[in-house]
Amino acid sequence: MRLGEQDREILRLAVPAFFALVSEPLMLLADSAIVGHLGTPQLAALGVAGTILQTLVGVCVFLAYGTTSAVARRIGAGDHRGALAQGIDGLWLALLLGVVLAVAGFLLAPAAIAAFDPSQDVADHAVTYLRISCIGIPSMLLLLAATGVLRGLQDTKTPMVVAITANLANISLNVLFVYGLDMDIAGSALGTALAQTAAGVALVAVVVRGAKRDGAKLRPDRPGILASAQMGVPLIVRTLTLRVAIVLLTFVATALGTTSVAAHQVAFTLWSFLALALDAIAIAAQALTGRSLGAGDVAGTRAITRRMMWWGLLSGVVGGLALWGLRGVYVPWFTADPDVRRTLAAVLIVAALWQPVNGVVFVLDGVLIGAGDGPYLAIAGVIALVLYVPLALSVLWLGGGVVALWWAFGGFMLLRLLTLVTRERRDAWLVTGAIR
Structure with missing residues (x-):
């Protein structure tokens, strides 16, 4: 591959990936702007609960990285069906981890918030935000895994489109729930969870459609899931x-x-x-x-x-x-x-x-x-x-x-x-x- 071809390949993948990555901090910025107008306790609560949530999801970024590597290798080897089968294993792992973390986050939310020693009004808002946000954790992890699959398939444009669309939906839902329905900080958590869920479902649908087209298995494969976890x-x-x-x-x-x-x-x-x-x-x-x-x-x-x-x-x-x-x-x-x-x-x-x-x-x-x-x-x-x-x-x-x-x-x-x-x-x- 000549230098010009290499550069085009790098830019073809990197530019859409950049815009997809930028959408995440913009989503957090929008949440902060909307919640910030509710009051200082709510904004502080978003900071505390958001830190915990980002940590839970951030540790699971391997779902995107590991899946990208495994799927890309199979694509390079000419095994498109095997690549999608590997991706499906990653999706099942993401779903299992997501459910576990969602339940744990919901049950342990008060203790996790208390570890930051906030004032009582901040703690109450933070627990509310974190517990509602836990609904979206499985979808957030599925989004990571599906993004990894598509990156491995050399497609960074689809995750970019979904990320930008989810960002716009997040802003609209937050404004509707927080101000239109007067749900306070709970509205922000629900709006973001729904936007992330929609994004996760959209990308999973793309992967599943590709797997069906190539005849890859969709059912859980225990050895494959364990291999993804070990990786x-x-x-x-x-x-x-x-x-x-x-x-x-x-x-x-x-x-x-x-x-x-x-x-x-x-x-x-x-x-x-x-x-x-x-x-x-x-x-x-x-x-x-x-x-x-x-x-x-x-x-x-x-x-x-x-x-x-x-x-x-x-x-x-x-x-x-x-x-x-x-x-x-x-x-x-x-x-x-x-x-x-x-x-x-x-x-x-x-x-x-x-x-x-x-x-x-x-x-x-x-x-x-x-x-x-x-x-x-x-x-x-x-x-x-x-x-x-x-x-x-x-x-x-x-x-x-x-x-x-x-x-x-x-x-x-x-x-x-x-x-x-x-x-x-x-x-x-x-x-x-x-x-x-």
Whole structure:
């Protein structure tokens, strides 16, 4: 595949994936705007309950990543029916996990909310929101798994269309239930749950229709479901290491004082948005790597990997330059406090410098996920986290500030880069065939 063809393939998958990814934070932003007009207790409740809900669903992102890899490998091997059968196994696993988490979330909602020690009125609203939201957890996990199937089939446009449509439906339902029917925060939870359920049903219908067309089985296959679950375990570990690193970053920033945590919050929000663009390339990497290895094309896998690494590096450089060069324009949008502005501007310089590293890390993460190299990613994640923890805590011990903390977080990303580049340069992950 020539360079121009490689670039077109990467963009064909990455651009729709980016818009699908952007729709999620926009949905959360819309919920916050609608609930925020109900009052401060409701908005605080959304923050607490939303954190718990996002954590439950976020840990299950392996349903998308693992399924993408497995399905793409079979597509590369020319086994379209087997690819859809593998995808159906992922859907059944998502449904089972979704039901378990929904029941657990409903029953444990009061205890989970109480762990954040909110005021009583905030706690009451948060429990209400979380319990109603639990209705949508099975659909949210089915949405993840079905998205993974379609990505593995080299289709990122359908998930994009469904995500954007669900976003619009979410806004409409929230306004209707919250203001039209005067349901308060319960209306927001119900509206979002219904929008997510509709999105999940729509994507599952697409996958099931494809499975029927190719004659793939639809009934539960116990060995297949167990294999999907086992494949997901190392990806769960990998995801947890990332989340722990981010939680520690916020914990230390909070301990540094109000100005520091305010600057950190804005910087991390901007960092997260840039991460969506990088994650879109990583999604393309998952799909293309799985397909190439499934076809037994090691040389092609090497070539597309190197090309995507350049795309990640370039995206990181562009994002970093924008973050650095435009900070004088956008920083005033977020705060009028001169101390926060100065601190934020300094933090953003550090965040900008690390963006090229982030770009390559995200791409290689996607490549190795696409290769089914989850066990190595789990080990690499643990190694980076173990070395990062004392680095972050030393900012407190040595009396450093939030700028030093962001240097430490950049160190975490650098550690991930070193472990991932080391793996990419070797051949152990280049396992060909339909099953990794």
